[in-house]
Amino acid sequence: MVIKTEPFVVNFGPAHPSTHGVFRMRMTLDGEVIVDMEPVFGYLHRGIEKLAEERTYTGCIPLTDRLDYTASMTNNFAYVLAVERLAGITVPERAEYIRVIMAELQRIASHLIAVGTFLNDCGAFMTPVLYMLREREKILDLFDMVSGQRLTYNYMRVGGVSQDIPEEFIPALKKFVKEMPGWIDEYDRLLKENEILLARTKGVGILPKELAINISASGPVLRASGVKRDIRRADPYSIYDRFEFDIPTGTAGDCYDRYRVRIEEMRQSVRILKQAMEQLPKGKVRSDVPHLTHPPVGEAYGHIEAPRGELGFYLVSDNSIAPYRFHVRAPTLINLTALRDMMVGWKVADAIIIFGSIDICVAEVDR
Amino acid sequence: MAVLPADWPGGFWVHWGVFVVIIFVFVLAMVMGFIWFERRALGIMQARLGPNRAGPFGLLQPVADVIKLLTKEDIVPAKGDKWVHWLAPVVAVAPMLMIFAVVPFQGGASMADLNIGILYIVAVSSISVLGVFMAGWASNNKYSLLGAMRMVASVVSYEIPVVLSIIGVVLLAGSLSMQQIVMAQDIPFILLQPLGFLLFFIGACAEINRAPFDLLEADSEIVAGFNTEYSGMKWGLLFLAEYGEALAISAIVTTLFLSGWRGPVLPPWLWFLIKVGAVFFVIVWIRATVPRVRIDQLMALAWKFLFPLALLNLLITAVEILVFPAVSLWVLVPINIAIMIVLVILWSRLFKLGWGRVEV
Secondary structure: OOOOOOOOEEEEEEOOOOOOOOOEEHHHHOOOOEEEEEEEEEOOOOOOOHHHHOOOOOOHHHHOOOOOOOOOHHHHHHHHHHHHHHOOOOOOOOHHHHHHHHHHHHHHHHHHHHHHHOOOOOOOOHHHHHHHHHHHHHHHHHHHHOOOOOOOOOOEOOOOOOOOOOOOOOHHHHHHHHHHHHHHHHHHHHHOOOOOHHHHHHOOOOOOOOHHHHHHOOOHHHHHOOOOOOOOHHHHOOOOHHHHOOOOOOOOHHHHHHHHHHHHHHHHHHHHHHHHHHOOOOOEEEEOOOOOOOOOOEEEEEEEEOOOOEEEEEEEOOOOOOEEEEEEEEHHHHHHHHHHHOOOOHHHHHHHHHHHHOOOHHHHHOO | OOOOOOOOOOOHHHHHHHHHHHHHHHHHHHHHHHHHHHHHHHHOOOOOOOOHHHHHHHHHHHHHHHHHHHHOOOOOOOOOHHHHHHHHHHHHHHHHHHOOOOOOOOOOOOOOOOOOOOHHHHHOHHHHHHHHHHHHHHHHOHHHHHHHHHHHHHHHHHHHHHHHHHHHHHHOOOOOOOOHHHHHHHHHHHHHHHHHHHHHHHHHHHHHOOOOOHHHOOOHHHHHHHHOOOOOHHHHHHHHHHHHHHHHHHHHHHHHOOOOOOOOOOHHHHHHHHHHHHHHHHHHHHHHHOOOOOHHHHHHHHHHHHHHHHHHHHHHHHHHHHOOOOHHHHHHHHHHHHHHHHHHHHHHHOOOOOOOOOOO
């Protein structure tokens, strides 16, 4: 006798422990195997792009904090870069260095969360994520020193940063830079060669090189598929052309490669931090720009290598104090478009880690 | 009424009553202690503190949890099967308590020294699966059903290597009675049966669904599996069943492989508790360390790795007993450890956890 079976639909999310926010996946399952998957967006839509059109150029900076709240500094950075291009404002040397230091610290903090929650999704019960939160805490302390905030920093300004770094910042940063490589080694000792982790992630959720390029994926997701593209090298912004660092890439494009690429990027960020700290000049941290910027009529696109990929802000000015159009190129939304291709055919447990390995932040996806 | 053994004080009913109380108190106290112990140990391993507010060192935290659970509203899903939903925690808890009827706390101190003790444990412990499946089915929730199906699949598979590795111990002890097995361990069987111990421990972890085999309530995948729809004390009972089973497995490992209550200097019951605690600590340690396996890898591990090795272990043990009946058992200790290392290394070369993509 053959028992008749039929696929059934399960909703993962919008409230689910592993959807990293309020994201929803309608999965059609045949037993444990995923036959079809349809992502449903929009549960965290706040209309930030429209709200920004009602605010001054400086007033938009707190809004960018609330896009990808695990990487507020880089959001600030990309936005002010776009405004500076729009208005033709130059930034003092010292401010550029401070920005780079903040961006690289933010990259480490964001990757710590990404890798930690990814390993948590694999089922390593809370241990990796808590180890990594321990180090993230130290970065948050550093951010707290410079901006007074721990999550939404609102630190960068058009033409520089809001205030100079305090005296105790550099010693604390030196200590952090000295200790961080040891901690990254510790994470590797914990799980890098773990047999179960290898079995769970190697070869799982492969994103082929061609597909990754076709969907215009970016960030660690793209580099894990073997494409050596990093905006810091491909279109150097700020002062990134002065630093030495490598671009880690994967070969297979599977979940394990994405995990490794993030770990290696943390090491490279520490390298950049070390150089930036040594070269940090003295001087002003903000050029003289009027409080209300009136950029000339035109458009500008500022993009940076944010922790999750190419984060771009497209601004159109009509010579008023508020942007006429404010568009965000959210890397995670674009990386998510390959989700179905990566998931179909795998099991429920794999779906969770594939989703975790893309590392999304729903606040940025839905905006 | 059955014939009374001479050493049962006060007759059948007194003995029965006393031990029922002892077992209830022991299981409840130990489970609460274990919950506290696990949370504190996990906390230390995970670079945090763990519960430390209620009472000294947070010792009263489990008590506070129980009070909270007792006062919570009991929710039954509108389209769930009300009776099965109610019955499931009972079916899950009762067999767990029944296991302790034959566990020897110290020499002569067990509720019933059945001459088929270990067989009884194997039989009774399988009933808990039914409770879990009932819970998953009655909840009318897809996550619960997925969790319950995973549970049934894993328990059915892991029962076989577990039983096969128990037979090795039974061959050495020459008895199925738990008391007799302990008495036979002049050398702890973990040394004589290292491979059997390994297989039993892995299999037992899978049967009681502890990490890395905690698929049925994989919180990052299927929320909480079979107990997603449970609340209040019904959930508490399912939780009790789970930790009670962990306690039972610790007690069984202690009895079968770690020479039970026997040990120098300290009183026997204390040795028993120490060994049970040590085994439970290893279970917690594993939970804090490794990621979770996938369902097909779980099955592959049972059928491709544990099952053949358990058969080989049984064969080797039987041959050893036949060939060297007179030799001192100490000679076998290094031989068996060497055999275990060689077999495990060879077998893990042959065997690879699959990739598991299905074309659809």
